[in-house]
Amino acid sequence: MSAALASINVGIIGTGFMGVTHTEALRRLGVNVVGIVGSTPQRALAKAEAANLPRVYDSVDALLADPAIHAVHITSPNDMHHVQAAAVITAGKHVICEKPLGTTATESADLLARAQHAGVVHAVCFNQRYYPLVHQAQAMVANAELGTPRLVSGGYLQDWLLLETDWNWRLVAERAGALRAVADIGSHWFDNVEFILGSPITDVFADLHTFITSRQRPTGDVETFAAHSLGEVERVTEPVVSDDAAGILVRFANGARGTCTISQVSAGRKNAMSWEINGSQSSLAWNQENPEDLWIGHRGRPNELRKRDPGLMHSTAAAITGYPAGHVEGYPDTFRALFATIYADIVAGGPSPVPTYPTFADGHDAVLVCEAVARSAASGTWATVQREAGERS
Ligand code: SOE
Numbered sequence: 001m002s003a004a005l006a007s008i009n010v011g012i013i014g015t016g017f018m019g020v021t022h023t024e025a026l027r028r029l030g031v032n033v034v035g036i037v038g039s040t041p042q043r044a045l046a047k048a049e050a051a052n053l054p055r056v057y058d059s060v061d062a063l064l065a066d067p068a069i070h071a072v073h074i075t076s077p078n079d080m081h082h083v084q085a086a087a088v089i090t091a092g093k094h095v096i097c098e099k100p101l102g103t104t105a106t107e108s109a110d111l112l113a114r115a116q117h118a119g120v121v122h123a124v125c126f127n128q129r130y131y132p133l134v135h136q137a138q139a140m141v142a143n144a145e146l147g148t149p150r151l152v153s154g155g156y157l158q159d160w161l162l163l164e165t166d167w168n169w170r171l172v173a174e175r176a177g178a179l180r181a182v183a184d185i186g187s188h189w190f191d192n193v194e195f196i197l198g199s200p201i202t203d204v205f206a207d208l209h210t211f212i213t214s215r216q217r218p219t220g221d222v223e224t225f226a227a228h229s230l231g232e233v234e235r236v237t238e239p240v241v242s243d244d245a246a247g248i249l250v251r252f253a254n255g256a257r258g259t260c261t262i263s264q265v266s267a268g269r270k271n272a273m274s275w276e277i278n279g280s281q282s283s284l285a286w287n288q289e290n291p292e293d294l295w296i297g298h299r300g301r302p303n304e305l306r307k308r309d310p311g312l313m314h315s316t317a318a319a320i321t322g323y324p325a326g327h328v329e330g331y332p333d334t335f336r337a338l339f340a341t342i343y344a345d346i347v348a349g350g351p352s353p354v355p356t357y358p359t360f361a362d363g364h365d366a367v368l369v370c371e372a373v374a375r376s377a378a379s380g381t382w383a384t385v386q387r388e389a390g391e392r393s
Helices: 017-029 041-050 060-064 078-090 105-118 132-142 181-197 315-319 331-348 360-379
Strands: 009-013 032-037 071-074 094-097 122-124 149-157 201-209 214-218 235-239 245-252 257-263 272-279 283-287 293-297 304-307
Touching: 009 017, 009 060, 017 032, 017 071, 017 331, 032 041, 032 060, 060 078, 071 078, 078 094, 078 105, 094 331, 105 122, 105 360, 122 360, 132 181, 132 272, 132 283, 132 293, 132 315, 149 181, 181 201, 181 245, 181 257, 181 272, 181 360, 201 360, 245 360
Parallel strands: 009 032, 009 071, 071 094, 094 122, 149 257
Antiparallel strands: 149 272, 201 245, 214 235, 245 257, 272 283, 283 293, 293 304
16 A cells, blocks of 8 residues: 555545445555545434444535545535535545536536646546456557457446336436436446547437336435335335436447447346447457456457456556456456546646546536437437537547
8 A cells, every 4th residue: 555545535425335335445545535424414424334434524515624635536416416526626625526427518517627727636437447358448449459440339237227116316307417327327338438449429319218107216215226125115106207228329430330228127137238349350348247258259260258367468457457367356446446547646636637537528528428318319310419629529
């Protein structure tokens, strides 16, 4: 553990699934997680006890007023991201925000401008780029090992919102934003394939659907992925309008074409983000539920199934691997690897000229892609991602 990392003090906003995930990853890095803020001090106290956190701040203002805090992680519901990230930046602290960066592109553009102006380190948690084999795929594509990338397929399937008794704040448009499955998990798929191809999505054609139009909401709080363990609780009927699922055609700036299926109602699929990339010479395929295997498809010689192995990977992929081959890495390790790159900049005191981690620019871009998805679904036509001049090309 480096002394520099141990001198960095961090506060976490949010006590749900992500708040705990961030805390654990930061502790593995050796960063000093000082305390948390929850939706209520009581909720935060319970989580602080469970996660052995030294301090509970009564409010975001109290956390930001603490001069000892250098960086703040925002893992609260989406509708809080803009106001909280803006406050963190105003307090002069580095900011790491869960996706989506904002519920609208107006919010995410504003946060990007504020963070750049303040000179603080800013990052968005597209952690799923940080599977070593995703970095390996990126390096292989950049190295033309597939030839020219042509076709991308796959998607992101989960089942934790399959039943009408499944509930979470993400189902409430005022909390989550207008899109649900697409913004929550589709955004990871977009980020993964754009990262691997090194080329942004320019146009989309989307079909969104809500299969479960009313749900039985428990009257108490329900954490992400926790509905199945609730048992008999008091419930009320709520209408739901956001997307359970989507089918989306995508076009990339480099000419590649893609298609993806996004769903939170696919029984048996827990966290199945997958992609296949077909190039002019070879193909690649990978699935998050089996993240140690990268399939490489060929026409004139036998296909390969490569394991994560730092000794046999490109240097950028080996650099984010924490364990030797055969010592299986997974979802929590992606946060450790992502935070390691972000905290190198925090230790240095500011963002590097070209950060390798996803910044607020990537977070804002993801919101622009989601807004194009919503526009396409509403109009039944292709929609162009509306970037300003100078934004990704
Ligand atoms: C819930 O769908 C969720 O926790 C997402 O919000 C995360 O971004 C994803 O990594 C796992 O699933």
